[in-house]
Amino acid sequence: MTTVAEHYENHLASVYVWMVGGFDAATSRGESEINAVCPNPSNGLTAVDLGAGFGMHSIPLARRGYSVVAIDSSSKLLEVLQDHIASLSIQTVEDDLLNFQKHLNAKVQLILCMGDTLTHLSEHQSVEQLFSLVAESLSIGGMFVITFRDYASPLVGDSHFIPVRSDNDRILTCFLEYSPDYVTVHDVLHERNGSIWQLRVSSYRKLRLSPEWVSTTLQANGFTVRIEPGLAGMVRVVADKRR
Template structure:
């Protein structure tokens, strides 16, 4: 594995939330075993048709890009699927460090600290990527909806004809009320994580404030401590996302819905020139 650190663009607020608070809990809240997470992600990607050799006219060596890679379970999965090069992009240095530790034996994985809003234009030759994935609710961490639409166009430009893109995000456009706003994340003997959603009037239907609460028990005296941090996320409707993807020149191949408003869209870049 190789790691590079170009000068990143200005960080969105979510990056500070991850670096200062969430990164240390991130793999734990997903289940705690990065290798197991990578194996599950590999099966999912294979089921969605994300495999080397599916695109048309790419040069020797298959390239996959993982935008908002976090600790890297999707990057590890892409390498295991046989992609010759996996570009793993994130702005969180602690999470990239975790990926580096797990991918030290994988020369295919290249971790880069960069902003997902500019990474494809700066690091990927147009029409050279066989696959681009953006999972883990990364889209809602972008500052504006215009940034999301621009990213879709960049993905379409980066993909080779017949290349595959996968986006996952949480549709939070329908406000939760009452106790439904408290979302359990994970609980173990010494750590409990809960998420609380708030819909402030000042941003209307544009964002939701996410409050992450982590209770941890001290092994020495069994006392519990609470740490809580907050940040805003975009509210993206599924209909709007689909329209922006089509405008960018990406054809929907498959859609899936999950718990908590989670959406997954699998797309293909056609043989024509992608929209801009």
């Protein structure tokens, strides 16, 4: 079993942008998510994107006037983001997202943790720790937005196999194996090399978080919580800091 950081470094990061359908298509999906949760332009307010990846949400946020701190443990994905920053106000930070406070010098208005990043944390206690740090770091009236996959109810039978993406030269399939607190994700990648297909497999763990548990834990940290459908079957949680 690899760590999340190793999984991205050695397996997923090099095919990640392909996996999500290309940079432009993914960033425009990110843009519509940002429009749904914070439609008003910002005048230089700071937003923090936890597990920013290649910037699918950081870029749309910066385009609408936010100063974005984009934190991720994958140097490869941050390099992709770096290549697209141009004149946008985005600071890329390679670090564990639980260390995000080290990179801020004041409270902020908006914190995001999108695209199933939350389930990458190693245990429920780390999620509780993150929520408490986020509550400390947001100004009153600030917003925390999360999207994640609900692995709490297991898939059954053949639906454990998920065809993620394929083209003439590459096929990515995901296989999910359930344990009580986490799901082991096996990313099965076939790549064409001339006339043969080469197979690479890497596996890592994701937490099984239910929307109810996430909501209750956020409320215990002083948030008002709204749960709604997110992109591609994910759950979107919009949490407003009320005290």
